[in-house]
Amino acid sequence: MPARTSWIPYALIAPSVVFLGALFLVPLVQTVWLSFSAGEGLSLDNYQRMAGDLNFSLAVKNTFLLTLVVVPLQVVLALGMATMVTKLDKGRDLVLWVLTIPLGISDLAAGLAWLALLQNTGYLNSALYALGVIQGPVGWLSQETPVALFFAIVLAELWRATAIVLVILIAGLQLIPKEFAEAAEIFGAKPWTRFTRITLPLLKPSLQSALILRTVLAFEVFAVVYALGGRNFPVLAGEAYVWQNDNQNYGVAAAYAVLIMAISLAATAVYLRVLRTRPEQLS
Amino acid sequence: MADIVIDRVVKEFGSFRALQEVSLTVNDGEFVALLGPSGCGKTTLLRIIAGLETQTAGRVVIGGQDVSNLAPRKRGLAMVFQNYAVFPHMTVFENVAFGLRMQKASQAEVKRKVERAAALLHIESYLDRYPAKLSGGQRQRVAVARALAVEPAVLLMDEPLSNLDALLRLEMRTELKAVLREAGTTTIYVTHDQTEAMGLADRIAVMYGGKIDQIGAPLEIYATPATRFVGGFIGSPPMNFIKVQCSQGQARIGDAALPCPSTGKDLELGLRGEDAALSANGSGIPFDVRVVEPMGSHLLLTGAIDGQPARIVAPPTAKVSAGERVGLTVDPARVTWIDSTTGRALARV
Known part of the structure; x- marks a missing residue:
């Protein structure tokens, strides 16, 4: 038996390995190679040029700021929404369906939708003008209003990508037998205590997955930022795009890509370590 | 310690009447088994007493206090669940201590009471382990110890032995009887296993179709069944x-x-x-x-x-x-x- 079955797992996993190898590993190696090659041989020129760029430190700062604000807010929002959705008796599927609609919209389309709302001649200004709150068009997304621009991007990102966290957390909540909460309730735990002492710890594996996914995606944020602010709000992926297309410098673009990957990997490693569930604590 | 009065309790799920005007009095310190086949309403009745379900009509009075509309945590009871519901992310000690921690008991009191409950159920040697490392029987002991640690006036048990194998079930049954006799807790015990009910209970309430067919001492129910159902179900x-x-x-x-x-x-x-x-x-x-x-x-x-x-x-x-x-x-x-x-x-x- 063991001899016969030993190759089967490898055979079954082979197609996905080939697929990942061709479409992920090869471009990855190429990108890393590209980022270290300038002129002849290996060098750090591309990285020096990236780090020396006027927008670099701003892009790093903005990307981190956006991630640090958006991801925790999304997790808190999704936790609240997931708790409410799982408590629904009727219409739960409909509510969940409506809440996840933004997932079906591409990020660029989402960015453009929010642009239509927030630009000078957008719906927000029209509404405020009609209500007599403002006298004429107000710019929210310009270089002169960086705070408003930042909050506009945060808002659009919350709207666009909270649902993926929600879906993961709902799946996680459904895995927790309701007896745990009932037992806690019988033994005197109030709702908030039940949430912090029982639900959250048991939800940790799902929280970890959601956080890894959302954080990695947040470091890659691009289309929404580009649609709303252009280069008024530089982010890392945006800079990679500019170096690739506007400046036609693939080396520096590759350096940005490698930097984003390194940050994502580091964040993932942190989550895996900090939010790990010891095997003996699994239910 | 407390007596329990269940007064004409009705429970409807939509158009389905799961409990039809059930009345039952459990005396202070008494052990009553709710016995019946699946779907007879015994678990629903237990969950209504616990406050985990709300009755459609009727009252539940524990120790003279009408608890019909009180949250479970305000009813002064403890419960052992069918699948134990022992918290997987806490050690055995923290599981047993959970109710005491919720009562904000002092560290010394928590330690003393956890150790006493653990000694009663013979789980002292694995207080610092996690439940995943325990067998079904050991988890069952943890669940009972957690319930007894708070020294509840009322203990509710929902088929607590049904997930154990036959031999272990017999052993735990004997032990439960001894432990609960010593604790003197008013206990309501839901089971579909007549030997469990006969062996453990002071009185058995045989339930069928959302009603109690007969209440009485085990031998009385055995010898003089009140209905054909009771005679066919017991023995x-x-x-x-x-x-x-x-x-x-x-x-x-x-x-x-x-x-x-x-x-x-x-x-x-x-x-x-x-x-x-x-x-x-x-x-x-x-x-x-x-x-x-x-x-x-x-x-x-x-x-x-x-x-x-x-x-x-x-x-x-x-x-x-x-x-x-x-x-x-x-x-x-x-x-x-x-x-x-x-x-x-x-x-x-």
């Missing part, structure tokens, strides 16, 4: 029910006659398998033996009385073989007469 093998004609106070089966209540109604003779004895000369109620099963402590005979299926328990050394017709003698004082139409037992003759 192994179940009570036999033989349709008979009763004329002039005598029911004739074969050449045997039993005094019966002459009510003019269709009657069934309720006869426990062990209340019939094999007659020496083959006289008495004729019993056609179809299968003989030697069970060690007794012979289980399956066959027919007057063409109606019946099971009889005979001594292990009796000489009976399949296909034989034997005679049974029955003590008239030990039979139950059932009204065929209502399924209720009639007054004894």
Whole structure:
């Protein structure tokens, strides 16, 4: 038996390995190679040029700021929404369906939708003008209003990508037998205590997955930022795009890509370590 | 310590009436088993007492206080769940301590009470382990220790032994009885296993179709079932029910006659398998033996009385073989007469 079955797992996993190898590993190696090659041989020129760029430190700062604000807010929002959705008796599927609609919209389309709302001649200004709150068009997304621009991007990102966290957390909540909460309730735990002492710890594996996914995606944020602010709000992926297309410098673009990957990997490693569930604590 | 009064409790799920005006009083320190088949409403009733479900009508009074609309945590009770519900992310110590921590007990008190509950259930040696490392029986002990650690006035148990294997179940049953006797806690215990109910309870409430068919001491329920359902549900093998004609106070089966209540109604003779004895000369109620099963402590005979299926328990050394017709003698004082139409037992003759 063991001899016969030993190759089967490898055979079954082979197609996905080939697929990942061709479409992920090869471009990855190429990108890393590209980022270290300038002129002849290996060098750090591309990285020096990236780090020396006027927008670099701003892009790093903005990307981190956006991630640090958006991801925790999304997790808190999704936790609240997931708790409410799982408590629904009727219409739960409909509510969940409506809440996840933004997932079906591409990020660029989402960015453009929010642009239509927030630009000078957008719906927000029209509404405020009609209500007599403002006298004429107000710019929210310009270089002169960086705070408003930042909050506009945060808002659009919350709207666009909270649902993926929600879906993961709902799946996680459904895995927790309701007896745990009932037992806690019988033994005197109030709702908030039940949430912090029982639900959250048991939800940790799902929280970890959601956080890894959302954080990695947040470091890659691009289309929404580009649609709303252009280069008024530089982010890392945006800079990679500019170096690739506007400046036609693939080396520096590759350096940005490698930097984003390194940050994502580091964040993932942190989550895996900090939010790990010891095997003996699994239910 | 507290008594429990369940006063005409009704529970409806949509148009389905799961409980129909159930009333039950459990005395202080008493152990009452709610016994019945799946879907009879016993777990629903327990969850209503716990406050995990809300009754459609009626009241639950614990220790003189109407708790009908109180949250579970304000009812002063503890519960052991069917699948234990031991928190996987906490050590055994923290599990047992959970209720005390919620009461904001001091560290010293928590330690003292956890250790006492752990000693009672023999789990001291794995207090610092996580539940995943424990066997089913050990987790069961943790669940009971967690419930007893808070020294509850009322303890509710929902099929606590049903996930254990047969041998462990027997062992835990004995131990539970001893532990709970010592604690003196008022206990309501839900089970579908009649031997568990018989062995543990001071009184058994037999439930069927959302109603309590009979409440009484185990032996009382066994010997004098109030309905056909109770007679058939309690006892192994179940009570036999033989349709008979009763004329002039005598029911004739074969050449045997039993005094019966002459009510003019269709009657069934309720006869426990062990209340019939094999007659020496083959006289008495004729019993056609179809299968003989030697069970060690007794012979289980399956066959027919007057063409109606019946099971009889005979001594292990009796000489009976399949296909034989034997005679049974029955003590008239030990039979139950059932009204065929209502399924209720009639007054004894």
